[in-house]
Amino acid sequence: MVEAPLIAEGLYSFQIGGSERVGVDLAIEFKRRGYRVLCFAFYDSDGPMRRIAESAGIRCLDFNYLRRPWGVRRLTYQVALYRLLKREGVRALHVQHATALILSGLPATAARIPRVVMTEHSLHQFIEQPSYRRNAARYSRLADAVTLVDPRQVSYFRDELRVPQSKLYHIANGVRLRRDDPELRGRMRRELGVADNAFLLLYAGRLQPIKDLPTLLRAAVRIRTADAVAVRVMLAGDGPERAQLERASCELGLRDTVTFLGARSDVTSLLAAADAFVMTSLSEGLPMALLEAMASGVPCIATAVGGIPELFSGDAGLLAPVGDDAAIAASIGRVIGDPELRRALSERGRATVAQRYDLDAIVTRYLALLGLPERWPAARSEERLSPNDAVAPQ
Numbered sequence: 001m002v003e004a005p006l007i008a009e010g011l012y013s014f015q016i017g018g019s020e021r022v023g024v025d026l027a028i029e030f031k032r033r034g035y036r037v038l039c040f041a042f043y044d045s046d047g048p049m050r051r052i053a054e055s056a057g058i059r060c061l062d063f064n065y066l067r068r069p070w071g072v073r074r075l076t077y078q079v080a081l082y083r084l085l086k087r088e089g090v091r092a093l094h095v096q097h098a099t100a101l102i103l104s105g106l107p108a109t110a111a112r113i114p115r116v117v118m119t120e121h122s123l124h125q126f127i128e129q130p131s132y133r134r135n136a137a138r139y140s141r142l143a144d145a146v147t148l149v150d151p152r153q154v155s156y157f158r159d160e161l162r163v164p165q166s167k168l169y170h171i172a173n174g175v176r177l178r179r180d181d182p183e184l185r186g187r188m189r190r191e192l193g194v195a196d197n198a199f200l201l202l203y204a205g206r207l208q209p210i211k212d213l214p215t216l217l218r219a220a221v222r223i224r225t226a227d228a229v230a231v232r233v234m235l236a237g238d239g240p241e242r243a244q245l246e247r248a249s250c251e252l253g254l255r256d257t258v259t260f261l262g263a264r265s266d267v268t269s270l271l272a273a274a275d276a277f278v279m280t281s282l283s284e285g286l287p288m289a290l291l292e293a294m295a296s297g298v299p300c301i302a303t304a305v306g307g308i309p310e311l312f313s314g315d316a317g318l319l320a321p322v323g324d325d326a327a328i329a330a331s332i333g334r335v336i337g338d339p340e341l342r343r344a345l346s347e348r349g350r351a352t353v354a355q356r357y358d359l360d361a362i363v364t365r366y367l368a369l370l371g372l373p374e375r376w377p378a379a380r381s382e383e384r385l386s387p388n389d390a391v392a393p394q
Contacts, residue, residue, distance in 0.1 A: 004376045005091035006036040010100050014047030014060075016237055016263050017206055018288035019096040019121045022149075022173055024049050026094065028056045029363040034376035038088065042100050048265035065103060074103070082107035092370035097121065098136035105142030115371040118143045119171075122306065123156055124210060124283040137161035145369045147171040149286040150307035169369065172307075173286050174362035175295040177354055181272055188273035192259075198230040199336050202274035202298070204267045204289045207239035212303075214248060215280040215325045221252050222329035229336055231257065236270055238263040271296040275342070276335050281305055282322055290317070291357055294349030299342050301331045316348040 009027040011020050024039070031037045039053050040063035050060045063084070065077050081104060085093070092115045093108050095101055101118040108116045118140065126133045140146055140163045148154050151170045157163045194200050201220075205211055213235065220233045235245075235258070242260065249258045264270060267289075271277070277293035277300045284306035291311070293300050300317040302308050312319055318334065320327040335342055364374045 002377070004034055004036050005372060006038065006089055007370065007372075008085070008088070008090045008093045009037060009039045009058075010093065010095035010104060011039065011041040011044075011049065012096050012100065013044035014041045014050040015044065015206070016048050016204070016265070016267070018173070018285075019119070020049045021288040021292075022119065022121075023094070023096050024053050024058075025174070025359065026363060026366060027053055027058050029359065030367070031056065031058060033363070033367070033374065035372070038090075042095075042103055048263050052265055077103060078107045082110050085111040085113055091115075092372060093117070094119070094366065094370065098126075098140060099132075101143055102135050102139045105139045109142055115145075115369070116143050117145045117147060117366070117369050119147045119149070120153060120157070121149050121285040122283055123153055123285075126156070126160070133161065137163070140167075143167065144371075145169055147366075147369065149173050150310075152307075153285065169365075171362060171365050171369075172357055173288050173291055174357050174359035175288070175291045175353060176359050177350055178268065178271075178296045180297060184269060184272045188269050192232075192234065192270075192273060194232050194273065195230065198232050199275045200273055201231060201233045201332060202236065202270060202277050202293075203234070203279065204236040204264070204270065204277075204292075205279070205287075207235065207237050207241045207245055209241060210282050211241075212280045212282045212323065213241065213245055215323055215328060216278060217245065217248055217252055217254060217258065218325035219278075219280070219328040219332065220254055220257055222325065223332055223336075224254070224257050231332075231336070233258045234261055234270070234274075235259070236261040236264045236267060267292065268296065271298050274298050276301060276332065278328065278332065279303065279308075280320075280322075280328060284308055286311065291353060295353045295357075297346040297350050299335050299345035300349060301328065301335065303328075311352070314348060314352060315344070316352040317345060 007030050009023050011023045027037045027039050038059045040061040042065050045062045045064045054060050068076050090113055093113050094117045095104055096119050146167050147169045154168050154170050157168055158165050223231050271293055277298045279302040281303055286307040290300055303322045304319040318331040320331050367374055
């Protein structure tokens with residue numbers, strides 16, 4: 001039997017984050033479909049996502065760009081990446097974010113990798129940094145396909161970055177539905193120290209400025225003073241703003257309300273314990289954290305940015321304006337005080353995920369873009385599948 005092709009999955013980091021979740025989920029699914037897979041992070045050496053991948057049998061490498069000497073970093077990294085791709089015999093390369101393509105595009109071209117696909121998740125860095133935008137436009141042409149998680153990003157890449165329409169594809173993030181697990185819920189709430197009659201509000205993601213978590217803290221003050229129900233707010237994740245947020249939490253008198261959990265690899269279990277999920281971001285693409293919460297039947301409140309309004313279409317979640325802690329608090333208060341609303345949001349969220357964000361269908365689309373059949377070894381009818389047989393440009 002012919003050896004299965006090797007797919008390389010290049011993450012931004014090994015920390016908890018939306019694009020990292022997408023990359024690791026795809027790597028695991030590619031392996032389940034019969035492919036060989038290796039994984040590395042452009043800007044990291046270790047972290048929770050590496051452990052998740054390795055526990056699923058994915059081989060992970062330390063290929064951290066930032067560990068190289070500053071003056072010759074770019075050149076030495078690209079030479080080393082070229083050698084890695086050639087040595088391993090990589091058949092297809094999938095990377096997250098344009099910054100990864102800037103580092104990997106030339107090595108992949110020199111190594112003659114048959115298919116290179118880049119997935120972009122957000123536009124804020126393009127808009128805020130002209131030099132990054134110019135580099136992304138230049139190197140995007142080295143990809144065989146560029147996938148965007150939000151359909152509105154397609155027009156930006158076409159009109160602003162001048163990437164050919166034929167290379168652009170809208171592919172949403174995908175997740176699997178999860179059933180309620182009362183036993184897991186009870187166990188996690190006990191581990192977290194959350195009383196049965198308390199309302200647990202969860203955030204999971206990086207602690208960085210773009211997530212605007214000070215607005216969440218201000219909303220928490222309003223909830224604490226306006227509702228008789230005991231409310232706990234837990235933030236799962238780490239990042240450059242953690243120390244600042246912890247200080248702000250204490251200054252706002254939230255020491256007994258807000259808990260910083262740090263980076264966690266068990267977000268699915270945390271969701272089982274949660275009564276609602278909140279996201280106060282200034283900018284997003286299609287947040288994996290919200291998709292995972294909806295797939296778990298957790299009612300969601302989020303700011304109306306990026307792909308979130310479309311995700312919440314059909315009243316699958318509650319929207320609030322950016323930076324409006326009063327509106328965020330009001331939406332949280334509605335969820336706390338209305339069990340029927342919680343039930344409806346849970347059901348609509350799960351239905352939305354089932355109808356539009358099924359992971360199996362999305363994995364098949366990515367494999368087609370990578371020039372590979374939907375599983376290995378391929379059925380005879382799949383052997384001559386081309387990328388455009390399964391995925392149409394948008």
